[in-house]
Amino acid sequence: xxxxxxxxIGIPFTWLLLFFLVPFAIVIKIxxxxxxxxIPPYSPTLELSGGWAGLKAFFSQLDFENFTFLTxxxxxYTAYLxxxxxxxxxxxxxxxxxxxxxxxxxxxxxxxxxxxxMLVILPFWTSFLIRxxxxxxxxxxxxxxxxxxxxxxxIDEPLTILNTNTAVYIGIVYTYLPxxxxxxxxxLEKLDLSLIEAAEDLxxxxxxxxxxxxxxxxxxxxxxxxxxxxxxxxxxxxxPSLLGGSDTLMIGKVLWEEFFSNRDWPVASAxxxxxxxxxxxxIILFQRNQQKQLExxx
Amino acid sequence: MKKLSWFNLTTLTLGFAFLYIxxxxxxxxxxxGGRLVTVWAGFSTKWYGTLxxxxxxLDAAWVTIRVxxxxxxxxxxxxxxxxxxxxxxxxxxxxxxxxxxxxxxLVMPDVILGLSLLLLFKVMFGSMGMTTIILAHTTFAMCYVxxxxxxxxxxxxxxxxxxxxxxxxxxxxTFMSVTLPIIFPAVLSGWLLAFTxxxxxxxxxxxxxxxxxxTLPIKIYSAVRLGVSPExxxxxxxxxxxxxxxxxxxxxxxxxxxxxxLKDEKTAN
Numbered sequence: 430x431x432x433x434x435x436x437x438i439g440i441p442f443t444w445l446l447l448f449f450l451v452p453f454a455i456v457i458k459i460x461x462x463x464x465x466x467x468i469p470p471y472s473p474t475l476e477l478s479g480g481w482a483g484l485k486a487f488f489s490q491l492d493f494e495n496f497t498f499l500t501x502x503x504x505x506y507t508a509y510l511x512x513x514x515x516x517x518x519x520x521x522x523x524x525x526x527x528x529x530x531x532x533x534x535x536x537x538x539x540x541x542x543x544x545x546x547m548l549v550i551l552p553f554w555t556s557f558l559i560r561x562x563x564x565x566x567x568x569x570x571x572x573x574x575x576x577x578x579x580x581x582x583x584i585d586e587p588l589t590i591l592n593t594n595t596a597v598y599i600g601i602v603y604t605y606l607p608x609x610x611x612x613x614x615x616x617l618e619k620l621d622l623s624l625i626e627a628a629e630d631l632x633x634x635x636x637x638x639x640x641x642x643x644x645x646x647x648x649x650x651x652x653x654x655x656x657x658x659x660x661x662x663x664x665x666x667x668x669p670s671l672l673g674g675s676d677t678l679m680i681g682k683v684l685w686e687e688f689f690s691n692r693d694w695p696v697a698s699a700x701x702x703x704x705x706x707x708x709x710x711x712i713i714l715f716q717r718n719q720q721k722q723l724e725x726x727x
Numbered sequence: 728m729k730k731l732s733w734f735n736l737t738t739l740t741l742g743f744a745f746l747y748i749x750x751x752x753x754x755x756x757x758x759x760g761g762r763l764v765t766v767w768a769g770f771s772t773k774w775y776g777t778l779x780x781x782x783x784x785l786d787a788a789w790v791t792i793r794v795x796x797x798x799x800x801x802x803x804x805x806x807x808x809x810x811x812x813x814x815x816x817x818x819x820x821x822x823x824x825x826x827x828x829x830x831x832x833l834v835m836p837d838v839i840l841g842l843s844l845l846l847l848f849k850v851m852f853g854s855m856g857m858t859t860i861i862l863a864h865t866t867f868a869m870c871y872v873x874x875x876x877x878x879x880x881x882x883x884x885x886x887x888x889x890x891x892x893x894x895x896x897x898x899x900x901t902f903m904s905v906t907l908p909i910i911f912p913a914v915l916s917g918w919l920l921a922f923t924x925x926x927x928x929x930x931x932x933x934x935x936x937x938x939x940x941x942t943l944p945i946k947i948y949s950a951v952r953l954g955v956s957p958e959x960x961x962x963x964x965x966x967x968x969x970x971x972x973x974x975x976x977x978x979x980x981x982x983x984x985x986x987x988x989l990k991d992e993k994t995a996n
Contacts, residue, residue, distance in 0.1 A: 433898065438819055441809035441869070445828040448866040452843030459846060530742040533735035545739070547978055552746055554970045556927045558944050558951075559963040563749035566756060566955045573752050606746065656834070664836020666930055671951065681838045688842060688934075698846070701839045712834055716827070 453705075460698035461491035471695050495699035505700065508678040509707065515594065515669075515679060516662040519601035523658050524651065526602055527609035531650075532643075534610070535617035546614075553607040561600055561671050568596050568672070592674035600668040605661070609654035616650030617643070649722055656715035664704055680704055750967060757960035774961040784962065787946040791926060794857060794942060798864040799922035805865065806872025806921070807914055811902075813873065814880040832867040833874065840867060841934030848935055855937030863935045864925040871924060872917035879913035880906075919977075923970070 462471040499505040534545045552560060567573045568591040575587040590596050620643065628638040666681035673679070680700065688697040731739075757775075761768030778784060809829050816822070832840065844863045848855060887909070891901040907914070929944035936945060950959055 437808060438812050438816060438825075441805050441812060441829075441873075442821065442825055444805055444866070444869070445809075445825070448844065448847070448862060449828050449832060452847040455846045455850065456839075456843045526742065526745070529735075529738035533731070533739040533742075536735050537731055537739070543978075543982070547974065548743055548746070551971065551974055552750070554923055554974055555750070555967055556944070556963070556970075558927065558929050558947055559753075559966060560749070562947070562951050562955075562959065562963065563753040565951065566960070567749055567752060569955065603745070603749070606742075660834040661836060664838055666836075666838050667948075681836060684838045684842065685930075694846075697842060701842050704836065705839060708834075708836070712831060715834060716830055719830070 456698045456701055458491070459695055460495055460702045461493065462695050463492075463494065464693055464695050495695050496703075498696065499699055499703065504678075505683065508680045508683045509703070511678040512663050512680045513707075515597060515601070515677075516659050516665075519598050519605075519662055520655050520659040522598060523602045523605055523609045524655060527606055527613060527654065528647075528651070530606075531610045531613035531617055534614050535620070542618075549607050549610050549614075557604060558667060560604055561667055564596065564600055564603065564672060565591060568599070591672065592677075594673065594677055596672035597669050597677055597679075600672045601658070601662050601665065604668065605658040608657040612653040612657070613647060613650040616647045620646050649718070652718050653715070653722070656711060656718065660708060660711050660715065663708060753960055754964045754967065757957065757964040759957060759960075762957065774957045775965075778958055778961050778965075781958070783941075784943070784946060787941050787943045790857065790940055791943040794860050794864065794932075794940075795922045795925040797861045798868055798925040799918045801861070801865040802868035802872050802921040803914060803918045806869035806917055807876050807910075809869060809873035810876030810880060811906075814877045829870055829873050832870045835867075837928070837930035841931040844931065845934040855935055855940070857940045859935040859937065860932050860940060860942065863931050864921075864928060867931070868921035868924045871920050872914075875917045875920060876910060876913050879910045883909050916977075919973075 459471055464471055530549075534542065534549075537545055565572075569575070570587045570589065570591070572591065574590070575584075578584045579587065590599075624646075625638050625642050628642050629635065633641060664681045665679060666685055669677045669679040669682050670685070673682075681704075684697055684700045684704070687693050687700060758770050758772060759767055760771035760773065809825075813826055813829060819825075841863070844859075844866070845855075848859045848862075852859065887905055888901050891905045892898070896904070927944065928942075929948050932942050933945055933948075936942065947959060947962065950956060
């Protein structure tokens with residue numbers, strides 16, 4: 430291996446090791462430490478000057494106390510379960526909204542497609558925080574939606590949507606919609622229309638051709654889209670914090686509060702370690718899926 | 728090409744209405760004269776005026792832009808290298824680990840990235856500020872750049888690089904005079920992507936920020952937690968406006984290039 434190659438590989442490799450992998454090691458270490466009234470607020474801290482004996486003493490002080498604490502307090506496991514539930518339901522809802530849109534885009538006249546594509550991508554470039562915030566003005570008690578519904582006479586009293594789980598679902602579907610549309614659209618666009626014609630020639634009705642040909646061929650895009658929504662939704666913080674209520678339990682919010690309000694670094698780290706353990710399976714599956722598609726394209 | 732069926736037309740109309748109505752409502756209400764967000768009190772631009780006299784917002788905007796420019800530049804260099812290594816790097820020790828690390832930040836929840844980087848920076852530097860935000864943003868933004876660059880590298884004709892090295896170019900010369908010009912549009916969109924990601928981030932910045940390094944999203948978040956405010960509506964409208972103009976310009980330039988290429992091909996034939 431020559432020096433130049435070593436440098437080209439070495440620079441991004443070292444950066445990711447230092448700023449991505451090492452931090453996780455620290456999180457795991459602190460999740461095994463005890464909280465302390467000190468700076469930094471945990472003990473023990475690693476002192477390399479103590480030599481081998483110091484190292485041994487350091488490891489003997491680590492324990493699983495924080496993890497035991499997480500299983501004892503119902504707040505944490507209900508938060509994990511409720512995050513899983515909210516992420517699953519909103520992924521399915523996003524799929525339900527995104528699939529017809531991606532299908533419509535793929536069937537649109539060719540000269541429209543670039544414009545439609547841009548209309549999907551444009552919100553993606555706009556600030557995430559602002560897009561979530563825009564729903565606060567719509568879903569509130571005196572918001573735009575209630576105003577319209579009252580004016581139309583559909584309801585007599587304003588609905589309470591903001592600060593409930595419904596608002597969280599709407600927020601997740603809204604902000605992650607482009608992530609679901611784009612991969613589905615790219616598989617549907619590549620789909621050979623003559624396959625559907627062939628199915629229809631062979632006696633399929635339009636509906637059964639859709640279910641037997643179009644849907645199975647769109648699976649890679651659907652799978653990629655679902656992972657792209659489910660994984661970030663599970664650890665979501667901004668949406669439950671701005672649109673959810675006090676009873677909306679999501680683990681991202683719990684971690685945030687543990688860190689910023691309670692200043693309990695070891696428990697916050699333990700919460701992060703378990704969240705990561707839950708996420709590692711979908712993340713690996715997602716990477717396998719991407720790898721397979723990459724190899725299929727080549 | 729046949730026309731769109733009424734079913735597809737309806738889903739597309741409803742879908743895009745869902746995507747755009749919240750932003751349109753927000754923009755319209757930013758021109759509302761009253762303090763109450765829902766009661767229309769006549770057209771006015773006064774909230775834009777108060778916004779431009781709000782020192783705290785202006786300071787935060789300036790910090791955010793400096794962080795975003797530094798992040799985008801660093802992330803583009805590192806991400807282009809990473810994308811190049813992933814596609815052209817061949818086999819090396821730790822390749823699987825490397826590609827795992829290059830993809831994982833794309834899907835890692837912000838709260839975990841933020842917390843872990845904060846703990847690292849506490850050990851490394853002790854204090855936080857703009858530098859730590861830049862380092863943190865670069866780490867996740869470079870992965871996006873690497874994805875954009877590596878997909879461009881995958882789709883271009885490798886024989887061009889081979890031709891250059893057959894003609895005696897060193898790998899470095901080949902990269903600079905053949906590879907880089909071809910992947911340049913991807914590098915540029917990587918820069919823009921990294922820039923917007925940095926501009927947009929609230930969670931990671933909240934963890935690794937320090938005194939004097941309040942970014943715009945941190946400022947907006949602390950303001951909107953209390954509810955909707957016309958000033959934030961005005962600020963959001965400006966931000967949406969800038970992004971829209973940027974994306975439209977980029978796509979127009981792109982379109983003109985495609986049209987030009989088609990013309991060139993026609994005359995060549």
